[in-house]
Amino acid sequence: MIFNSVTFLLFLAIVVVMYWLLPKTLRLWMIALSSLMFYGFWKPAYTLLLIFAAVLDYFVAREIDKQQEPRSRKRYLIISLILNLGILFYFKYLVFFKDNFQDLLNFMGNDVRLLPALKIILPIGISFYTFETISYTVDVYRRHIKPEKNFMSYLSFLVFFPHLIAGPILRAADILPQFNKRPAFNWTYIIEGFKRLVFGLFLKVVVADNISPMVDQGFAMGVTSLSAIDIFTLAFLFGFQIYFDFCAYSHIAIGCAKMMGIHFFENFNFPYLAVSPKAFWKRWHISLSNWIKDYLYIPLTGKKVVYEKQEAISEIRNSNSIKGYTALFLTWAIMGFWHGANWTFIVWGLYHALLVTIHRIISPFTKGLNRHILNISGWCISLPLLMLGWIPFRVSNMATVNSYFLKLIDPSQYTWLGMRENIYLITFILMMLIVLAYLVHRYLIPVIQNTFLGQLTYITTLSVMIALVIVFLRPVSQFIYFQF
Amino acid sequence: MFNKPSVILNIILPLILGTLLLYGYSSFRRSASEIGLGKGTSFYTAVHNSEPIHITSLEMADSLFKGWKKRGQKELSLWFGNSQLNGINQFVEGQKNCTAFAFETLLPYKKELLGVSFPNGNLQEFLVSVLFLCNKFPVKNMILPVFYDDMREDGIRNEVNSSQVTDMLTGKQFKQYVADVPSIITLKASEPAGEIKDQDMKALDQTAQEYSEIYLDSKLKSSWTIWMQRGDIRGNLFNDVYRWRNFLLGIKATTVRKMIPGKFQSNHAALLNIIKFCRDQNIHLVVYVPPIRNDVTQPYDLNGYSEFKARVEKDCRAGSADFINLEALVPAKYWGNKIATSVGEDEEIDFMHFQQPGHKLIADTISRIILNSNY
Numbered sequence: 001m002i003f004n005s006v007t008f009l010l011f012l013a014i015v016v017v018m019y020w021l022l023p024k025t026l027r028l029w030m031i032a033l034s035s036l037m038f039y040g041f042w043k044p045a046y047t048l049l050l051i052f053a054a055v056l057d058y059f060v061a062r063e064i065d066k067q068q069e070p071r072s073r074k075r076y077l078i079i080s081l082i083l084n085l086g087i088l089f090y091f092k093y094l095v096f097f098k099d100n101f102q103d104l105l106n107f108m109g110n111d112v113r114l115l116p117a118l119k120i121i122l123p124i125g126i127s128f129y130t131f132e133t134i135s136y137t138v139d140v141y142r143r144h145i146k147p148e149k150n151f152m153s154y155l156s157f158l159v160f161f162p163h164l165i166a167g168p169i170l171r172a173a174d175i176l177p178q179f180n181k182r183p184a185f186n187w188t189y190i191i192e193g194f195k196r197l198v199f200g201l202f203l204k205v206v207v208a209d210n211i212s213p214m215v216d217q218g219f220a221m222g223v224t225s226l227s228a229i230d231i232f233t234l235a236f237l238f239g240f241q242i243y244f245d246f247c248a249y250s251h252i253a254i255g256c257a258k259m260m261g262i263h264f265f266e267n268f269n270f271p272y273l274a275v276s277p278k279a280f281w282k283r284w285h286i287s288l289s290n291w292i293k294d295y296l297y298i299p300l301t302g303k304k305v306v307y308e309k310q311e312a313i314s315e316i317r318n319s320n321s322i323k324g325y326t327a328l329f330l331t332w333a334i335m336g337f338w339h340g341a342n343w344t345f346i347v348w349g350l351y352h353a354l355l356v357t358i359h360r361i362i363s364p365f366t367k368g369l370n371r372h373i374l375n376i377s378g379w380c381i382s383l384p385l386l387m388l389g390w391i392p393f394r395v396s397n398m399a400t401v402n403s404y405f406l407k408l409i410d411p412s413q414y415t416w417l418g419m420r421e422n423i424y425l426i427t428f429i430l431m432m433l434i435v436l437a438y439l440v441h442r443y444l445i446p447v448i449q450n451t452f453l454g455q456l457t458y459i460t461t462l463s464v465m466i467a468l469v470i471v472f473l474r475p476v477s478q479f480i481y482f483q484f
Numbered sequence: 485m486f487n488k489p490s491v492i493l494n495i496i497l498p499l500i501l502g503t504l505l506l507y508g509y510s511s512f513r514r515s516a517s518e519i520g521l522g523k524g525t526s527f528y529t530a531v532h533n534s535e536p537i538h539i540t541s542l543e544m545a546d547s548l549f550k551g552w553k554k555r556g557q558k559e560l561s562l563w564f565g566n567s568q569l570n571g572i573n574q575f576v577e578g579q580k581n582c583t584a585f586a587f588e589t590l591l592p593y594k595k596e597l598l599g600v601s602f603p604n605g606n607l608q609e610f611l612v613s614v615l616f617l618c619n620k621f622p623v624k625n626m627i628l629p630v631f632y633d634d635m636r637e638d639g640i641r642n643e644v645n646s647s648q649v650t651d652m653l654t655g656k657q658f659k660q661y662v663a664d665v666p667s668i669i670t671l672k673a674s675e676p677a678g679e680i681k682d683q684d685m686k687a688l689d690q691t692a693q694e695y696s697e698i699y700l701d702s703k704l705k706s707s708w709t710i711w712m713q714r715g716d717i718r719g720n721l722f723n724d725v726y727r728w729r730n731f732l733l734g735i736k737a738t739t740v741r742k743m744i745p746g747k748f749q750s751n752h753a754a755l756l757n758i759i760k761f762c763r764d765q766n767i768h769l770v771v772y773v774p775p776i777r778n779d780v781t782q783p784y785d786l787n788g789y790s791e792f793k794a795r796v797e798k799d800c801r802a803g804s805a806d807f808i809n810l811e812a813l814v815p816a817k818y819w820g821n822k823i824a825t826s827v828g829e830d831e832e833i834d835f836m837h838f839q840q841p842g843h844k845l846i847a848d849t850i851s852r853i854i855l856n857s858n859y
Contacts, residue, residue, distance in 0.1 A: 006700040007693055041693040191494045198498075217639045222666030225746025418746030420636065425729075459498055466502030467509075470710070471717050474684040475697060 001041040001161075003252045004205050005475040011038065012197075015161075016190070016259045024182045031156040031179070031260070038161035039125075046123045049087065054155045056083055057133045061140040061147040073141055080137045088130045091122050096341035125165040127338055131288075133158055135295055136172040142305060145173045153179050162256035166249050166479055168267040168287035175262065183261040195462065196255025202465040204248035204479070205472040211241040211430070212477055214423055219394060221418065223403045228413035231404050233427050235387040238394045240430045242480050243272065246285070249479045270438050272386075272431075275378035276363070277355035280386055292335050300327035329353045339393070344401055348392040355385055506710050506717070513713065513720045524822035525837040526575035527567075530584035530599060538570060538583045538599030541643040542616055548598055549620055558596040561625035561854050562617060564610050566634055568774055569601040571837040573820040579840040585847030586854075593855060597627075602644065606637035606747075607754040608667050609644045614758050615658050616649050618765060625854050626767050628758065629774040630796050632789050638747040639667050661757040665750055730826035737825065737832040738783050743792075755796070759803035768857050769805040771796060775846060777835055779816035806853070813849060814842035 001008050015034045022030055040047045060080040067073045095118050136154075139145045148154040157175050183189075218226075218234040226234070250267035257264050271284035281289045298305050301324055329350060336349020359382075366374055388408070392401045407413045417424070448454035530538040535551030552560065563569065563583055572581055583599030590597050600617065602609055610628060617623065653662055662668040685701075688694040704711040729735070755771075762769035773793055776782055782789070793809065800807035818841045822834040 001693055002687055005688070005693065005697050006704065007696040010700065041696070042691050044692060187491050191490060194495050217667075220639060220667050221746060221750070225666060225750055227746075230746070416745055418744060420638075420744065420747075421742075422729075455493065459493065459501065462494075462498035463501035463505060466498055467505040470502065470506060471714050471721070475687040475693075476684050478687045 001038045002475045002478060003249065004201060004209075004473060004479075006473070007041070012256060012259070016193075019260050020185045027182055028150070028152040028156045028179060031160055032152055035156070035159040035161040035164060039159065039164060042124055043121070049123055049126070050129065050159055051155075053084065053087070053129060053133050054151075054158045056080065057137050057158075058148065058151055058154045061137050064137065064140050065147045077137060077141045081134065084130050084134055088126060091120055091126055093337075093341045094118060095120060128167050128169055129158055129164065131169050131291055131295075131338075132172075135169075135291060138295055139172060145176075148172070148176055150180070160257070160262070162253040162262075163264065166246070166253075167285070168250055168253060168264055169291050170264065170287070174265065178262050186261070189258055189261045193255040193257070193259030196251045196258060198255075198462060198465050198469060200248045200251030200253075200255060201469045201473065202248075203244045203251065205474065206465075206468045208241050208245035208248060209472065209474075209477055211237060211244065211426075214426065215241050215394075218419060218423065223400065223407065226404075226407065226418045227416045228408050228410065229416075230418045231391070231407055232384060232388070233419065233424055235390050236384075236427050236431065237423065239272070239387045239390045240427070240434075242390065242393075243268075243284075245480045270434070270441075272383060272434055273379065273438055274382060274386070275375045276359050276382055277352065277386060278359055280382065281352075281356075288335075292331060296334060297327055297331040300330055302327075325357060328356065332356075342396070343398050344392040344395060347398065347401060348389055351389050351392065355382075355389070503710070509720070510710060510713055510717055513716055514723070524820055524831070525567075525571045525573045525834060528570055528572050528575065528579075528581045530581055530587065532584075532587060537587050537596075538581070538601070540570060540601055540603075542613060542646060542649060543643075545617060545620060552596060552598065552621065555596065558591075558594050559624050560621055561590070561595065561597040561627065562614075562621070562623050563597055563599050563627040563850065564605070564613065565599070565601040565629050565774075566605040566631055566836075567601065567603040568629070568631075568836050568838075569599055572843060573822070573834055573837040573839045575840075580843065581840075582843040582847040582850070585844050586851045589847065589851040590854060595854060597625075597850070597854065602641070604634055604637050606634050606639075607751040607758070608638070608665050609640055611662065611665060611754040611758050611761075612640055612644050612649060612653065612668060614761060615661060616652060618761070618767065619652055619658075623765075623767055625857060626762060626769045627850055627853075628769065628771050630755065630771055630792075631774055632784055632792050633741055635748045635751045635792070636741060636744050638744075638750060661761050664753045665757065667750060668754075727825055727827045731828055735826065736829075737835060738781065740783055740785055742785065743788050752795075752799075756799060756803070759799060759805050763804050769800075769803075770850075770853055771800050771805055771807050773809045773811050775814040775838065775842065776811050777816060777819050777833065778812055779819075780833060783835060808849075808853070810846065810849060813845055814838045818842035818845070 001011060011034075015030070018034075019027055019030050036047045036050065039050060057080055060076050064073050064076045067076065098118060136145075136157075140147050148157070153176055154172075156179050157170065157172055160170075160175070163170055215234065215238045218230070218237065247268045254264045254266070265287065267286050269283040269286065271280050274280035274283050294305065332349035332353035333346050334349070336345040336347070336352075339345045339348070388405075391404050395401055395404065445454070448457065529536065529540060532551070532555075535554065536544060536547050537551065539545065539548050552558075563586065569583060570581055572579055581599075583597065586597045600613055602613075607630070614626065614628075652658060653668060685694065685697055688697055701711075706712075710717075759769060759771075761767075773796070797807045797809075799805075818839045820834055820837075820839060821831040822837070824830055824832045826832070
């Protein structure tokens with residue numbers, strides 16, 4: 001089911017009312033069944049995959065816990081990983097590997113068609129729920145959590161509809177206790193959830209969906225029609241589109257969960273105001289960054305994962321070693337590949353690894369500088385570089401990525417403009433609005449939030465947002481992250 | 485626990501105010517054609533015996549074809565254009581546009597002229613339309629205006645795109661004519677016929693949610709006027725943003741618009757392909773520089789405009805197409821004003837749309853060309 005639709009809003013209203021009316025013992029059933037229904041509104045048959053993933057890891061985790069011998073525990077973990085990643089591989093990567101293998105054969109002069117053309121429909125959200133179920137099993141293996149005894153609790157955690165399709169990527173340790181506790185009704189949940197829902201819908205249907213046609217049209221222009229300034233502008237514009245789109249999804253997810261008394265962690269924190277590539281990834285898709293760090297990067301560095309509170313930690317000292325850099329680049333390549341089965345995504349990942357590496361190398365030399373100057377210059381340098389990273393993420397093949405980047409190193413391409421004036425104007429305004437939103441969020445809201453002026457501003461803003469959401473609410477496009 | 489005032493303030497009041505805001509805003513809303521053409525110019529599409537003889541979307545091509553067949557499949561000419569073709573300034577009930585005049589003039593000679601226009605239509609869209617319609621009709625003459633300001637436009641809009649169109653363009657027969665026009669190469673197929681036509685719901689294509697959404701949407705449309713008017717309200721909102729932009733940046737009808745190199749290049753490539761296609765298919769192509777107001781300074785970079793006309797003329801000569809310059813055809817008295825596109829002003833000069841006598845003048849010119857053609 002798509003959030004930006006009337007069907008979803010009706011569904012949500014019914015689910016929330018029933019959730020609070022039902023006795024506590026039945027609420028988990030309510031969550032599980034409504035979530036499977038939510039998923040089934042896309043392709044009913046694929047709910048079986050979800051249930052399989054839940055059953056598999058529920059039992060595997062219990063078996064891991066039962067085993068005392070490390071080798072047996074590992075064996076069960078490997079079974080889980082092979083099955084989960086195997087399913088993901090089949091649906092998401094098989095075509096990619098088949099095509100690349102075929103290309104390699106053709107390159108070597110062999111024109112044999114090895115496999116027939118494959119048409120595999122990617123189950124939406126598979127990358128997200130696979131990561132969640134893997135992290136659960138790994139956490140049990142690492143003895144960070146005990147396996148869940150109640151299957152309905154585990155199923156509800158995995159299929160809980162607000163996060164099912166595009167995150168935030170939840171950890172069992174954060175969510176299962178909340179499901180098992182099931183708090184009593186409080187209007188604050190509804191109010192807070194409603195605010196986030198409206199704000200998320202506003203960002204999606206009013207902002208992101210109206211940036212989308214400009215981005216599509218810009219990228220549809222041939223590269224010869226674009227100057228280097230246009231490429232920067234398009235990178236920024238797509239950066240804004242994907243931010244508002246994905247941030248909107250996270251707001252809606254957080255809002256919906258909140259309405260049922262479940263707390264999700266924030267997934268975004270003004271990422272485009274980050275002063276370095278490293279800081280960006282602490283502010284962008286935070287749940288994925290943490291997941292990757294805890295379950296991929298730290299193990300790849302060879303360090304032992306130690307849990308403190310809910311987060312896996314391992315001081316990554318000596319990360320500037322060859323092993324550290326290898327782990328960094330490998331992690332980013334995998335992270336790129338997680339986003340999509342295309343070389344462009346791998347390049348996107350490696351590009352970010354390169355930015356982080358450069359930052360690591362440079363940062364020791366900047367320690368003595370004034371913090372404000374460092375932050376401002378860091379932002380001015382990082383932002384355009386981070387935005388350029390969206391080019392391989394957006395275009396469909398490596399040849400186009402190359403042609404875009406080649407334009408950027410040609411000085412003559414900085415002397416003309418190839419798009420309508422509005423595009424530059426809108427891009428500039430969006431950037432300014434993000435800065436303004438941060439200033440309001442950081443400095444104004446804390447001052448006025450408990451005053452009459454604050455209440456008046458809040459009601460007016462929410463009213464305007466509601467009006468605009470009513471006018472623009474259309475399932476005209478999916479959330480971008482649905483494809484991952 | 486049950487903090488009623490808080491719920492009222494935080495949920496119910498914003499919901500009520502938001503809805504009231506919509507009712508208030510929608511009471512000032514303008515019609516789509518008024519927004520598109522500006523008050524002072526009216527949208528007119530010609531019909532003959534209840535059959536369309538002028539279309540503004542390729543989806544209507546079948547009805548155009550049906551009418552032409554029904555009338556005896558006369559020798560056919562197609563006249564392409566932007567809103568100049570279907571917009572009549574200071575329209576009075578009973579007036580006609582140029583395609584209607586030309587149609588009536590040619591009919592006794594067993595010739596037919598049909599109109600195809602898209603607002604701000606660019607040459608890439610005309611190329612797609614030319615290929616699509618010539619695949620459907622045995623076209624003898626083709627009339628094509630080249631608007632200097634529409635060389636700033638780009639992309640293929642939904643009015644021109646459809647699965648039929650994309651299927652046809654990917655065929656071998658036409659590939660050569662679109663290979664150097666990026667917007668056409670990247671054209672994505674619209675939903676196949678018989679599936680969702682509503683662009684608003686394209687994200688639900690082939691999902692189970694499609695049915696519930698269509699049902700709920702139709703229920704809301706039939707029971708809530710605001711829901712029904714959402715498309716218009718969106719149009720008005722965008723128009724208000726546009727007017728405020730013009731006001732804040734001091735943009736007026738007379739402001740000179742700069743040419744955009746990339747878009748010019750794509751449109752020029754499309755024009756060359758139209759010329760090539762017509763020559764290959766033995767279609768008589770007439771390219772004209774459209775009428776423009778001559779009593780005031782034109783909102784063009786005049787040097788660029790002169791170079792553009794010379795370039796198009798050269799291209800036509802090279803491609804065996806006819807070229808005529810009609811920029812001075814419609815005298816100043818047949819032009820008019822339209823509602824201002826900026827906040828704080830009432831009217832502004834309409835450079836694009838002329839009154840009915842202007843339509844008659846251009847129709848007579850085009851009709852003469854077709855009658856005298858021995859192509």
